[in-house]
Amino acid sequence: MDLNTITSVVEVPTRATQATWQPGDAWLAGGTWLFSEPQPELRRLIDLRGFGWQSLQIDAQGLEIAATCTLAQLFMTETPPEWIAAPLLDQCRRALLGSFKVWSEATVGGNVCLSLPAGPMISLTTSLDGICTIWTPEGGERQVRAADFVTGPGCNVLGPGELLRSITLPSSAMRCRTAFRRISLAPHGRSAALLIGRRSPDDGSFVLTVTASTVRPVQLAFPGLPGPGELLAALDQTVAPELYHLDVHGAPAWRRHMTDRFAEEIRSELLERNEGGHR
Structure with a gap:
């Protein structure tokens, strides 16, 4: 959709550009949501791709995902063999039901910042203890747990002019065994419940x-695998x-109902499994 109220586009932004943020501005990444409906209040787009951020960086600390990393790039990354949680990258990517064209443009940061309950990148980054790095208009930065980033439907912790720079998934979480459950009302519908369990090796x-x-x-943490009654009581x-x-x-x-059911399925799947997958 054409945005006919836009009067300027910043193609090569800087931190100084961020300092000039004003009402009517919008960050542009993949644009899959931004261009999907009228945005009459917008006057200027600031193209985050102009920062030239590296999409993915892997080191001993974990996986750093730039906000501009596309879902397709996230899937194609090669991860260390000991990161047995890596299948979640594709499981969550596929939870965003779209064509390969959408996956090639939609960004991790855009999905998180849109902050819809069904956002699968929210599920991914929260379940793996992601840490969000946020750039502030004053030139500084702050960090927020991915579990605390979204505060409600379409709402998050970003203030005016703030920008999600990246999300880091620690290697300690990437080495965990995981279990994934998802359901929607229709075969190709939006997620109505998406649960992920993680057990430390x-x-x-x-x-x-x-x-x-x-x-x-919502996250629930236990020192060991809880019993079925304990888990459901904690959920309630x-x-x-x-x-x-x-x-x-x-x-x-x-x-x-589906949350309770999936929680028990996940608990059962991870029951007494060690890093090698043995009971």
């Missing part, structure tokens, strides 16, 4: 991340009824 600790069924990500205590999302893609009662 070091100490056996277990983390369950609930997304899509809730208005914001942590996820208040008002946290379950209501829209045309699913009623809260159904989302809650």
